[in-house]
Amino acid sequence: MTEAMPTTEPPRPHSHSDVPPDTDGEAPDGPIRGFVWRPDGSTVEVDTVEAIQDAHHDPTTRLWVDLENASTPTLRRIADCLELHPLIVEDIIERNQRAKIEYTAGIMHVVLFALLYEGELAPAELDMVLGKRFLLTSHPPEWRPAEKANVKRNGAGHFLGVGVDHMLWAVVDAAVDGYFPVFDKLGDEIEDLQDDVLRRPTKYVIERLFTVRRELLEIRHAVSPEREVFNQLTNRENPLINPDRVIYFRDVYDHLIRLTDELDSYRELVSTSLDAYLSTVNNNLSEVMKRLTAVTVILAGVGAVAGIFGMSEAGLALDFAEQPGFWLITGFMVALGVAAFIYFRRIDWI
Numbered sequence: 001m002t003e004a005m006p007t008t009e010p011p012r013p014h015s016h017s018d019v020p021p022d023t024d025g026e027a028p029d030g031p032i033r034g035f036v037w038r039p040d041g042s043t044v045e046v047d048t049v050e051a052i053q054d055a056h057h058d059p060t061t062r063l064w065v066d067l068e069n070a071s072t073p074t075l076r077r078i079a080d081c082l083e084l085h086p087l088i089v090e091d092i093i094e095r096n097q098r099a100k101i102e103y104t105a106g107i108m109h110v111v112l113f114a115l116l117y118e119g120e121l122a123p124a125e126l127d128m129v130l131g132k133r134f135l136l137t138s139h140p141p142e143w144r145p146a147e148k149a150n151v152k153r154n155g156a157g158h159f160l161g162v163g164v165d166h167m168l169w170a171v172v173d174a175a176v177d178g179y180f181p182v183f184d185k186l187g188d189e190i191e192d193l194q195d196d197v198l199r200r201p202t203k204y205v206i207e208r209l210f211t212v213r214r215e216l217l218e219i220r221h222a223v224s225p226e227r228e229v230f231n232q233l234t235n236r237e238n239p240l241i242n243p244d245r246v247i248y249f250r251d252v253y254d255h256l257i258r259l260t261d262e263l264d265s266y267r268e269l270v271s272t273s274l275d276a277y278l279s280t281v282n283n284n285l286s287e288v289m290k291r292l293t294a295v296t297v298i299l300a301g302v303g304a305v306a307g308i309f310g311m312s313e314a315g316l317a318l319d320f321a322e323q324p325g326f327w328l329i330t331g332f333m334v335a336l337g338v339a340a341f342i343y344f345r346r347i348d349w350i
Helices: 049-057 072-082 087-092 149-154 156-162 166-178 177-199 203-235 243-308 311-317 325-346
Strands: 032-037 045-046 062-068 100-104 107-117 121-130 134-139
Touching: 032 156, 045 049, 045 156, 049 062, 049 072, 049 243, 062 072, 062 156, 062 166, 072 087, 072 107, 072 243, 087 100, 087 121, 100 203, 100 325, 107 166, 107 177, 107 203, 121 166, 121 203, 134 166, 149 166, 149 203, 156 166, 166 243, 177 203, 203 243, 203 325, 243 325
Parallel strands: 062 134
Antiparallel strands: 032 045, 032 062, 100 107, 107 121, 121 134
8 A cells, every 4th residue: 555645735925815914914114213312311212112112101201203104003002102092093094184283182183294306296294293291203204304404413312302392393394494495496497497488389398387387286285284284383372382482383384484475486487387388389370370371372373373374375375476475474473473472571471
């Protein structure tokens, strides 16, 4: 009796069904960064949920938790550590908010947008949650607040030492300051398009004009509501913002007013450029039509004479000596054509 050889099952290819259920099929988590400030002035950086929870339970510390592309399970674990309201967690998970400020259970949730511009506009939603001793920021990997110039230069401990509200100001100030380079690039592109509209109005120019117009509309939808956010931060009493530091948020508010005014100017410039493009195209079309009309008149006059006399019988039409009619009619047509050409040349139709 032959004994059956044991068989091994070949490895199955990975599929979406193999993803553990707690990941919900999402991309892997980005890094978790926690900055813990202690009363002795030291700042410790941590990168685990457990360390963040321990720091939050210490009533003497101040904490900044920075989440990058965090998954739903990670967000829920951090929310449990910081005792966030479920509505705040839901808004952060959805990532489909407009710029706003909301207060829930003594905690402030601020939504702003960072503007990224590498050939085309890409707004990035930033969620910031401020408590009495902590600040939570959640953002995509394209925009990292810890790497912005003011935070990187001074360090998170510098701002946390003043207060978590000062840390919030550092983040929002970096986001709004990032608008200026984007506006400068758009302004330069609008100037180039204005020159192209007058010199070479092509299909590419009109396509780019409509693209810039759409980008300006996206910026308006992202930035305009932020004025109301900072209006509330600077003009209403807020137990989470120290009155001495309201002036910092007012400075950001002034920047936003300047930017929204500049945005309106850019939109008007683009609309003016579109009108100039249409006028230039119509003028060019009129020039072409004038030249075609002039050529048609010249050829029609010559053709009318030729059709009346019939050039094959021109000699019989005017029976001069040696039948010179053909040459007389031909000369007349040439003279008529030259006269018409000189006339249209004088009125600048040719």
